[in-house]
Amino acid sequence: MSHHIHENLVAKHGFLMLGTKNLYLCHLPMYNMAAHSFQTILEAEIEGDEMKNFLRIKKEHPTKAIVIFTRSPMILEELVKSDSFFGPIHFANQSGDPDGDPISETRVNIKKGLLFNKLNKNSPDYPENLEYYMFGTNSDWHLSHFLSKAPNFEQELDISIFDNLPNSEESTIIKISVPSVNEKSKQHIKVDPLTQNDYNIETENGDKHHISIINRFWINNDFLNH
Secondary structure (H helix, E strand, C coil): CCCHHHHHHHEEEEEEECCCCEEEEEEEECCHHHHHHHHEEHHHHHHHHHHHHEEEEHHHHCCCCCEEECCCEEHHHHHHCEEEEEEEEEECCCCCCCCCCEEEEEEEEEEEEEEEEEEECCCCCCCCCEEEEEEEEEEEEEEEEECCCCCCCCEEEEEEEHHHHHCCCCCEEEEEEEEEEECCCCCCCCCCCCCCCEEEEEEECCEEEEEEEEEEECCCHHHHCC
């Protein structure tokens, strides 16, 4: 039985690539596949020339999702704890699948695991208001929607923060809510609930900030739920 469970956790994994100063990887999760039933955010790095190429392509195509896949099947938890993995970089369609030939192939060095949460499709309820994980450092910030019960939606965003957070060279992750947008009464949400570009947000500690959305990535939602 344990061997069978172990086999169910081995798979190739895809990650949305974010960042302009540091590189962040958001796993493309799925509620109903054991190998992919984790919401995971990593800080990583790739070789200098590859990072320059990624930043150039991201600047030229700011609204297109860029993903990297593991070349070899792995257990996600072991990948998170490992030093590195190798794989191709692609543009992605809305399902998270590769769109065209690889942009390049590279080795990814994992610097830090910011989030590793097991998904619970039967968790008690949706949060009252929209909740996201905000992660980054200094002027390089991003959001990833908090995945509570199923069905749900995956969304990542590049943002700017008008009022400064404490300066830090270390990447950090903070749970935030958007008080003006209800989630519980609107689920199952199938389109972007953030209809404006600017929002007030509140951290778990009660700190309030004002953000502006730069880029939106609505990706992997068919696979997430099915």
